[in-house]
Amino acid sequence: MQETSVAAADGPILAFDTPLAIVGGGAVDQALLVELDQRGVALVGADGGGDTIGAAGLVPKAIIGDLDSLVDRMAWERRTQVIHLPEQITTDFQKALYSTKAPVTLALGMTGKRLDHTLAALSAVLQYAPKRRLLLVDEVDVALAVVGPIVFGADQRERVSIHPLQPIRFERSHGLFYPMDGLTLEPGGLIGTSNEGVGGRVEILPSDRTPWLLILRRERLWDLIEASQSAAWA
Incomplete structure (x- = not known):
């Protein structure tokens, strides 16, 4: 696979017919990732979230972001689609949202570890909730x-x-x-x-x-x- 470099999004780059899980770098239950994969949920990494998916023994459908947190970018480019969005106006979660389309979107690893990331995720949910069905998932709760x-x-x-x-x-x-x-x-x-x-x-x-x-x-x-x-x- 090759890297796709995009300066700004004019519309979704990737469209899924199945539920989609966007995975970030926060706290993620790897067993849940495996369950989602087994149930046919498409997994997409938001920058370093690609490594989180890889740590569960899985390969994401794509990795999207400014790619400043991805450990081995070149290795991932040989395994899946890597979409480079260098703009710094939005978070990697927002980049993954505006670059994808799915009937239902789960967000894992967007809460925990850093409070500013959690607050940014809530801001993104408020922005995109009128446009798509979004669920935030952590170790304890799910928020629709x-x-x-x-x-x-x-x-x-x-x-x-x-x-x-x-x-x-x-x-x-x-x-x-x-x-x-x-x-x-x-x-x-x-x-x-x-x-x-x-x-x-x-x-x-x-x-x-x-x-x-x-x-x-x-x-x-x-x-x-x-x-x-x-x-x-x-």
């Missing part, structure tokens, strides 16, 4: 960026956290221990950490299409992928 209403199932007393990325008002909810009816959540104000399911169907209806995060334990990853695919946004 939601635009509009969503319906899913939750066990009794299961933790269901709702986090506002911007001020957002919720019209109503069903199936939560603490109802969301008429509440406005906002960073620096009221937030929805550690709500709980009452058992069964959960419905959350915001008043507009402001992006927000639905956070469940990581074991619910495939459930949230399914819920995101059945939702009406993007």
